[in-house]
Amino acid sequence: MMSNKTALITGATGGLGKEFVKVFAGNGINLILVGRNPQKLQTLRNSVQKRYGIKVNSIAVDFTNDDAAETIYNETKKLGVQVDYLVNNAGLGGQGTFLERSFDQDINMAKVNMMVPTKLMKLFLPDMVNRNAGRVLNVSSSAALIPGPLQAEYYATKAYFTSLSNAVWYELKDTDVSVTALMPGAMDTGFAKAGGLTDTKMFANGVSPKKVAEEGYEAMLKGKMNVFAGLPGWQRPFVGLMPMMPKKATMGFVASQQSTNK
Numbered sequence: 015m016m017s018n019k020t021a022l023i024t025g026a027t028g029g030l031g032k033e034f035v036k037v038f039a040g041n042g043i044n045l046i047l048v049g050r051n052p053q054k055l056q057t058l059r060n061s062v063q064k065r066y067g068i069k070v071n072s073i074a075v076d077f078t079n080d081d082a083a084e085t086i087y088n089e090t091k092k093l094g095v096q097v098d099y100l101v102n103n104a105g106l107g108g109q110g111t112f113l114e115r116s117f118d119q120d121i122n123m124a125k126v127n128m129m130v131p132t133k134l135m136k137l138f139l140p141d142m143v144n145r146n147a148g149r150v151l152n153v154s155s156s157a158a159l160i161p162g163p164l165q166a167e168y169y170a171t172k173a174y175f176t177s178l179s180n181a182v183w184y185e186l187k188d189t190d191v192s193v194t195a196l197m198p199g200a201m202d203t204g205f206a207k208a209g210g211l212t213d214t215k216m217f218a219n220g221v222s223p224k225k226v227a228e229e230g231y232e233a234m235l236k237g238k239m240n241v242f243a244g245l246p247g248w249q250r251p252f253v254g255l256m257p258m259m260p261k262k263a264t265m266g267f268v269a270s271q272q273s274t275n276k
């Protein structure tokens with residue numbers, strides 16, 4: 015089943031990103047893969063093209079570069095490709111207390127998790143609104159719902175991302191353009207290793223990102239505002255009850271889950 019639509023996926027060579035690639039490609043949607051590593055992108059591009067017979071382009075860019083979002087937007091214009099689906103998936107965590115982590119680490123995380131995706135929305139949404147067609151899928155996290163001691167900044171970046179996504183979803187509600195916030199629980203991807211979180215209770219039973227990508231894709235197509243996906247057993251009721259729970263107790267639990275002394 016081929017389509018003439020194109021999805022741009024950031025963090026395409028990561029754990030959840032690769033699953034998004036399979037879901038979109040499996041639905042015949044052409045792809046623009048965005049990542050940091052040109053070799054990884056090329057390998058993924060070749061295998062996806064071969065397996066699914068779709069058009070695949072790639073853009074190598076590090077989101078800590080100041081002009082990352084503009085580079086991506088300008089490259090898509092040069093390619094002459096219309097982006098119908100923007101998947102803001104790239105992101106990173108980082109274990110440690112606020113004082114243990116450096117301000118450079120904070121800035122880099124803010125760029126990757128907040129500033130670049132925000133700028134990508136600023137650049138691509140006007141084109142979608144002009145066409146009155148388009149979908150944005152923002153990969154936030156169930157971490158958006160509470161403050162997260164031992165990953166304070168990560169939780170704050172995801173709270174920002176969900177809040178921004180929901181407000182823009184509302185502003186666009188009378189159009190056929192939507193912004194969906196996807197909020198997974200702990201997944202078995204490269205995320206824990208990249209953020210120094212492998213030795214924590216939180217990541218002892220991370221779920222496969224496959225179902226998360228599928229549920230995110232379906233919710234995005236329907237123009238849903240929020241979707242929670244891939245929450246393992248104990249996280250499901252916890253997330254539902256979160257707003258009613260005392261914040262200090264919740265933070266104590268999160269801290270215990272993110273402590274490296276398993």
Ligand SMILES: NC(=O)c1ccc[n+]([C@@H]2O[C@H](COP(=O)([O-])OP(=O)(O)OC[C@H]3O[C@@H](n4cnc5c(N)ncnc54)[C@H](OP(=O)(O)O)[C@@H]3O)[C@@H](O)[C@H]2O)c1
Pocket residue numbers: 024025026027028029030031049050051075076077078102103104105106107126153154155156197198199200201202203204205206208220
């Ligand atoms: N895994 C979880 O438990 C979990 C839970 C909730 C939400 N999430 C969210 O899910 C999304 C995908 O993460 P994942 O679980 O698939 O982790 P992952 O396997 O580590 O993938 C993260 C992706 O982000 C990209 N990235 C990181 N820093 C970047 C930078 N400076 N510039 C450009 N790209 C950068 C990585 O690029 P490279 O391939 O070049 O390294 C990678 O493709 C993230 O937004 C994350 O916050 C993850």
